[in-house]
Amino acid sequence: MESVGYEFVKRNKENHQKIAVEFFQNNSLNVQYNYETLIQRAQSIAHHLVESGYSNKRVLVLIEPGIDYIVAFWACVFAHAVAVPVMVPLNMSTADNLNFIAADAQISALLTSTVVSRKLTKLYQIKKSTNYHVTSVFRKLLNCFRRNKESNITIRSVPWIIVTDHYDNQVPFTMIPSVEEEHVTFLQYTSGSTSNPKGVIVTNKAILKNTEQIYGTFVNKIDRAISWLPPYHDMGLIGAIICPLLYGKTLYLMSPFDFIKNPQNFLRLVNEAKTEIVAMPNFAYNLLISKAKDDTFNCYDLSSMKFWLSGAEPINHDTLMKFVRAFSSVGVRHETIFPVYGLAEATLLVSGVKENEPFLTLYINKEAYENNLIDIVDEYHPNALPLVSCGRVVEGLDLRIVEPKTNTLCKELEVGEICLSGSNIAGGYWKKIEETSKSFNHRIPNSQLNYFRTGDLAFIYQNQLFITGRLKDLIILNGKNYYPQDIEMIVGESDPGLRGGCAAFTITSDEREKLIIVCEVKHKIHDYLTIKQNIREKIVHHFHINVDEIVLIRQRSIPRTSIVSLSS
Structure with a gap:
């Protein structure tokens, strides 16, 4: 079949002078590539990769978010090198992940930028010093240069390629137009929040199929997309970069760090560029809501936006409603809100609310829900709990809801595990044969297909998908089910002193399950006793259960992986 890279060049043959990407930095749109420049620079790097023997080898893409990241990724695609997108390490957890990924993927080279290479070189020089004192975070970063017990690969042991060094190389590049369907285009490493990250094998076939599905659902209705999502994340890479560019759209890009620091710049960019689609997790909508109190946002016109996609996190009905109310005066409409569901193992998109079909909110009985039963009630019922639909399954994907213990198919309104089969499903987990077989080759009754077990729980109502939680995360107390989210x-x-970060889980102690809650507090808060009391009262009121232990921490004082270790 034709390769993703060949399709990209072929489809944009008439778009050479059209703007492909504009990058927002220093409070303005000041970096701009048309399709001709983007393709030429990616092919220059691809030529170097091919000449250096990196075709079909794993190449780490370690670059700060921006246009250089996009160029580097397409260079790997053109050269038929297996891209391994990763984030530049910022803390202990991401430094550990980088070290693990480099070894696990058995990388042969590193594509990076001048900025990142200088930072890493400085760290390496610190490591070589015989007398140095560094923080625990830097100590973890230095581990990236140390050899893994099971591998000789480190980021220092492979060649570093500075992408901008090859931008002006005017060299002929002939792309091989076809590849095998199962050709590995890139490895999408999962977050690894509770374990080592797993490399999802994203194939040529899966990318072409899922981008076609995304295009048919959303992208065919727009010409200008905007994104601040990390380019190493599946929603940021597939949904916000690969798909729009494959179909000749213009992408307006900003760094995730810029968005978090000043979300008002995002609204300003929507206003200036008249963008039409964005995908964001729930927390980002909350962040924008928190800034809506500032009168300056009224100067922005957001009416150009046709699609506000919400995904990658549990979708909160109240957040979506607050967002519409907060920004309705500047053009945000209820009918432009589109909840979606997806995951890396499906390349990205699984389901989404379609245009001209407002998302469905279902009110269910909270008490029945705790017993794993779906009982639809009126919005004003005293036990009403709102659940937001993630829309209809994309065309060409077979989705079944299966009872995880008995492997029987669930009926409408019965909660079970989502199982998927289709051309957009990934090729498995890198170097994890047993786990791939268990997760990707599941069989269900009356079907000869292999299904991927997502581990996500959901039910179907009126042909729409409602996500309830994660199978492994399910909290069971006194025989009743509770979802941590x-x-x-x-x-x-429960309390204004809480900052937002929170984790709920159970541990087994004294022969029973105990509910533990860990949450972040604002730096200036000192009245911990009142906060804990407010949390306990809220939990008792809403769920009729007691919290065994509440741990309050300062922002970023411990990573989530450490929180999880408390239960082990």
Whole structure:
């Protein structure tokens, strides 16, 4: 079949002078590539990769978010090198992940930028010093240069290629137009929040199929997309970069760090560029809502936006409603809100609310829900709990809801595990044969297909998908089921001194399950006793359960992996 890279060049043959990407930095749009420049520079690097023997080898893409990241990724695609997108390490957790990924993927080269290479070189020089004292975060970063026990690969042991060094190389490049369907285009490493990251094998076939599905659902209705999502994340890479560019759209890009630091710049960019689509997780909508109190936002016109996609995190009905109310005066409409569901193992998109079909909110009985039953009630019922639909399954994907213990198909309104089969499903987990077989080759009754077990729980109602939680995360107390995201949402609303980060889980102690809650508090807060009391009262009121232990921490004082280790 034709390769993703060949398709990219072929489809944009008439778009050479059209703007492909504009990058927002220093409070303005000041870096701009048309399709001709983007393709030429990517092919220059691809030529170097091919000449250096990196075709079909794994190449780490370690660059700060921006246009250089996009160029480097397409260079790997053109050269048929297997891209391994990763984030520049910022803390202990991401430094550990980088070290693990480099060894696990058995990388042969590193594509990077001048900025990142200088930072890493400085760290390496610190490591070589016989007398140095560094923080624990830097110590973890230095581990990136140390050899893994099971591998000789480190980021220092492979060649570093500075992408900008090859931008002006006017060299002929002939792309091989076709590849095998199962050709590995890139490895998408999962977050690894509770374990080592797993490399999802994203194939040529899967990318072409899922981008076609995304195009048919959303992208065919727009010409200008905007994104601040990390380019190493599946929603940021597939949904915000690969798909729009494959179909000749213009992408307006800003760094995730810029968005978090000043989300008002995002609204300003929407206003200036008249963008039409964005995908963001729930927390980003909350961040924008928190800034809506500032009168200056009224000067922005957001009416150009046709699609506000919400995904990658549990979708909160109240957040979506607050967002519409906060920005309705500047053009945000209820009918432009589109909840979506996806995951890396499906390349990205699984389901989404379609245009001209407002997202469906279902009110269910909270008490029945705790017993794994779906009982639809009126919005004003005293036990009403709103659940937001993630829309209809994309065309060409077979989705089944299966009872995880008995492997029987669930009926409408019965909660079970989502199982998927289709051309957009990934090729498995890198170097994890047993786990690939268990997760990707599942069989269900009356079907000869292999299904991927997502581990996500959901039910179907009126052909729409409603996500309820994660199978492994399910909290069972006194025989009743509780989803951690529901508890975490209530905790977040219990006291103004809480910052937002929260984790709810159980541990087994004294022969029973105990509920533990860990959450971040604002730096200036000192009245911990009142906060804990407010949390307990909220949890008792909403769920009729007691919290065994509440741990309050300062922002970023411990990573989530450390929180999880408390339960082991």
